[in-house]
Amino acid sequence: MNERQEEARFRRRAVKVDDAMEMVIAAAVPGRRETVPLWEAGGRRLAESAAATTDWPPFARAGLDGFAVRSADTALASPGSPAMLRVVDAVAAGEIASADVAPGTAVRIMTGGAVPPGADAVVMLEQTADARLDGQAAVRVKSAARPGQNVAPRGEEFRRGSVFAGPGELLRPGHVALLGTFGYAAVPVYARPRVAVLATGAELLPVEAPLAPGRIRDSNSAMVAALIMQSGGVPVMLGRVPDEPEAAARAVADALARCDMLITTGGVSVGDYDVMATLLRGLGPVEAAAEGEAQQLQPQSRLSPQLPPDSRLLFNKAAMRPGAPTSAAVVSGRLLLALSGNPGACFVGFELFARPAIARLQGASPEQARPKQATAKLVGGFAKGSPHERFVRARLYAENGVLYADPLAFGKSSMLASIPSADGLIRLKPGASGAAEGEIVDVILL
Amino acid sequence: MNERQEEARFRRRAVKVDDAMEMVIAAAVPGRRETVPLWEAGGRRLAESAAATTDWPPFARAGLDGFAVRSADTALASPGSPAMLRVVDAVAAGEIASADVAPGTAVRIMTGGAVPPGADAVVMLEQTADARLDGQAAVRVKSAARPGQNVAPRGEEFRRGSVFAGPGELLRPGHVALLGTFGYAAVPVYARPRVAVLATGAELLPVEAPLAPGRIRDSNSAMVAALIMQSGGVPVMLGRVPDEPEAAARAVADALARCDMLITTGGVSVGDYDVMATLLRGLGPVEAAAEGEAQQLQPQSRLSPQLPPDSRLLFNKAAMRPGAPTSAAVVSGRLLLALSGNPGACFVGFELFARPAIARLQGASPEQARPKQATAKLVGGFAKGSPHERFVRARLYAENGVLYADPLAFGKSSMLASIPSADGLIRLKPGASGAAEGEIVDVILL
Numbered sequence: 077m078n079e080r081q082e083e084a085r086f087r088r089r090a091v092k093v094d095d096a097m098e099m100v101i102a103a104a105v106p107g108r109r110e111t112v113p114l115w116e117a118g119g120r121r122l123a124e125s126a127a128a129t130t131d132w133p134p135f136a137r138a139g140l141d142g143f144a145v146r147s148a149d150t151a152l153a154s155p156g157s158p159a160m161l162r163v164v165d166a167v168a169a170g171e172i173a174s175a176d177v178a179p180g181t182a183v184r185i186m187t188g189g190a191v192p193p194g195a196d197a198v199v200m201l202e203q204t205a206d207a208r209l210d211g212q213a214a215v216r217v218k219s220a221a222r223p224g225q226n227v228a229p230r231g232e233e234f235r236r237g238s239v240f241a242g243p244g245e246l247l248r249p250g251h252v253a254l255l256g257t258f259g260y261a262a263v264p265v266y267a268r269p270r271v272a273v274l275a276t277g278a279e280l281l282p283v284e285a286p287l288a289p290g291r292i293r294d295s296n297s298a299m300v301a302a303l304i305m306q307s308g309g310v311p312v313m314l315g316r317v318p319d320e321p322e323a324a325a326r327a328v329a330d331a332l333a334r335c336d337m338l339i340t341t342g343g344v345s346v347g348d349y350d351v352m353a354t355l356l357r358g359l360g361p362v363e364a365a366a367e368g369e370a371q372q373l374q375p376q377s378r379l380s381p382q383l384p385p386d387s388r389l390l391f392n393k394a395a396m397r398p399g400a401p402t403s404a405a406v407v408s409g410r411l412l413l414a415l416s417g418n419p420g421a422c423f424v425g426f427e428l429f430a431r432p433a434i435a436r437l438q439g440a441s442p443e444q445a446r447p448k449q450a451t452a453k454l455v456g457g458f459a460k461g462s463p464h465e466r467f468v469r470a471r472l473y474a475e476n477g478v479l480y481a482d483p484l485a486f487g488k489s490s491m492l493a494s495i496p497s498a499d500g501l502i503r504l505k506p507g508a509s510g511a512a513e514g515e516i517v518d519v520i521l522l
Numbered sequence: 523m524n525e526r527q528e529e530a531r532f533r534r535r536a537v538k539v540d541d542a543m544e545m546v547i548a549a550a551v552p553g554r555r556e557t558v559p560l561w562e563a564g565g566r567r568l569a570e571s572a573a574a575t576t577d578w579p580p581f582a583r584a585g586l587d588g589f590a591v592r593s594a595d596t597a598l599a600s601p602g603s604p605a606m607l608r609v610v611d612a613v614a615a616g617e618i619a620s621a622d623v624a625p626g627t628a629v630r631i632m633t634g635g636a637v638p639p640g641a642d643a644v645v646m647l648e649q650t651a652d653a654r655l656d657g658q659a660a661v662r663v664k665s666a667a668r669p670g671q672n673v674a675p676r677g678e679e680f681r682r683g684s685v686f687a688g689p690g691e692l693l694r695p696g697h698v699a700l701l702g703t704f705g706y707a708a709v710p711v712y713a714r715p716r717v718a719v720l721a722t723g724a725e726l727l728p729v730e731a732p733l734a735p736g737r738i739r740d741s742n743s744a745m746v747a748a749l750i751m752q753s754g755g756v757p758v759m760l761g762r763v764p765d766e767p768e769a770a771a772r773a774v775a776d777a778l779a780r781c782d783m784l785i786t787t788g789g790v791s792v793g794d795y796d797v798m799a800t801l802l803r804g805l806g807p808v809e810a811a812a813e814g815e816a817q818q819l820q821p822q823s824r825l826s827p828q829l830p831p832d833s834r835l836l837f838n839k840a841a842m843r844p845g846a847p848t849s850a851a852v853v854s855g856r857l858l859l860a861l862s863g864n865p866g867a868c869f870v871g872f873e874l875f876a877r878p879a880i881a882r883l884q885g886a887s888p889e890q891a892r893p894k895q896a897t898a899k900l901v902g903g904f905a906k907g908s909p910h911e912r913f914v915r916a917r918l919y920a921e922n923g924v925l926y927a928d929p930l931a932f933g934k935s936s937m938l939a940s941i942p943s944a945d946g947l948i949r950l951k952p953g954a955s956g957a958a959e960g961e962i963v964d965v966i967l968l
Binding site (some may be wrong): 085086113114116117118119130132133134135140141167168169170171172186187188189192234235240241247248249250251252253255256257258259260261277278279280283284285286287289290291292293294295297298299300301302303305306313324345349415418419423451452453463467473474475476477478479480489491492493494495496498516519 | 560561562563565576578579580581587588613614615616617618632633634637643645680686687693695696697699700701702703705706707723724725726728729730731732733735736737738739740741742743744745746747748749751757759791795797863864865869884896897898899911919920921922923924925926937938939940941942944945957962965967
């Protein structure tokens, strides 16, 4: 590497994390749709709006087991002086009473049963006693019923046609219940995106290999696969990128021809052997391309191994620690995310860029795709400032209603040991000074 | 139903929620094991301890790209008066230097490379400049290096043999990274338990059916399936339990012969048609059975439809709202959880009993199986007390480091609309008065 190349590497323009995130979200286009049986729809993202197909409840429903009554008939009832009502019918849930509830009568009703016309309240079974009146079935009601008591009126929760979930909504179990209620036996959802995983680094051994001097096993690929599955994607494991740039360019292009997105790990920093940095440098700096300096860029591109001609760089440096060299590009219309090879930085890069992109490929809106954030009280303090935003893995816990963020392995992004324990990423703002004990900090929830 | 039967129903003994949870956890026995490829291990529970198979890092590693130096050689270096060192080798990650770092020399090294003997620090590339010394490659180091700077010593994070995850641990992406690092290409995990789902209720229509007067669709089964999948189980959808008790008993026994656990919804309350209550009543009250009053119980059991003879009731009433009639039994050595048919109560019952049980079937320890709890500040207040613990669905959010729990649909457990928005369940202690605005409450995290 000569001085000029080295200088070119150091000259990378750092993009703010939020801006980089928006670029990635904009470049990830919602993909294919499919239909799944309702019971498998949990955890998927809806592809269309879902609306109430009927008023809900569809009829006045009994909230518990007891007797449907006219509340007026029970106005004076008490344990010592119960109201005596003739029982004209008994309806199980799913049945319809054969008779209305006329004054002086009651209908035995089960939870979820349709309250018969005439009745405006349900008295719970425990507040009644069986009786006989003129040789016929009757009931003693021991307390006054309020009008509407234990009755859910028709349409109380939903009016027919009201939308309860929009496209891109992540279906939680409660959504599945609503979809079932309204008859969605098959649910239109976005397909799980196929996300290719490629590692770079001549030092990497496959996980199953014995260690050799100076070498380590590729643990990032499997970690990224686990993160992809967590995000609703399907990992496609492609092994290691060849070290040789032309072959690496072909591997990248092949992966993106087969998959909806590609995540690479490693090879993005300023070292001599950083193959992803080499490939992406060929795409030229963003600002120059945007200003139309194509003539100046073309020769530079030709010096580099060729990615497909429609490729464009999104960014090759993010204003963050760890993971500054994290890079992103669009290759053949699909997103290539080049994460750092440092496990901690790789993890942070995934949460900031890959998880939102995978959500977006499944139809999430930009708002839905962004990481969930909260604020928390910092445990301990950081003396040292940082010129860029810093992301610190943290354990979160609530004590006495206060949410605390307890940093794990501050300044040791290479540390593997604490990754499993992280519930959040503290976002420390750039600045000369660090953050004080007890300061309120933004936290990305993991 | 005669007065005596009715009395028997009302006499159900309410078990405290925490006690009921422990009963369920004790009854769910960790199940089969299997081996999965590492990249699929995320979200599974480990079946054995996993330990470091080597010191980690396995050698002194360079934390960034630069030059491996003897820090003493750079002690007086500054931008105006750099230290000049002869470059004796260049090692990529994965390579081993051919020469030690003798006084006055340096080795070009990449991130992750093995720091050669002699060197005790790595100077980042940006703080150096290429040079020539006596016609040979050299480097100018512009700042003093601290001993140990940018070097991760061998064994800094893990000593060989140290256990980093135990049996029952839920494997997060960070665990997967550690397993990869230490060569676990195939991971012993607990098999995903097969959890049968059966609905009860004559009013229920299949989700695909058009509505009919007085009827509703079975939305609980699909919701429970989504919850089972979230918990790591495999739902086995068996439709609706026959209304006729003998047939229902057979359906229950068949389900438990095929699956590791059974969840039923509905049919547990005091109504005339509550088939699960009828089946479980045949098992007799827990306290009597525990005191060995077998003779007295036998005839009562025979009156009821027969579950397999080794069946035992765990509880048929929980001291909670909603979901008081939630019941649990062990049938043929396997757990039967009978949840309320009310969707909100069904949801709460799942979180309190089914999720812990499914975790336990996957090898979670009792501690790991219990719901994750936090404390939060209550938004709004509840005037009304409750004789039993009350579980209120809530939206959780953090503002200024304070965790708030905003109740959804208090007192309307039948409400479907708010289930999807719930992030937590507020646990309101039993008592004459409710809870005040701003009070700190326990919250189960969903």
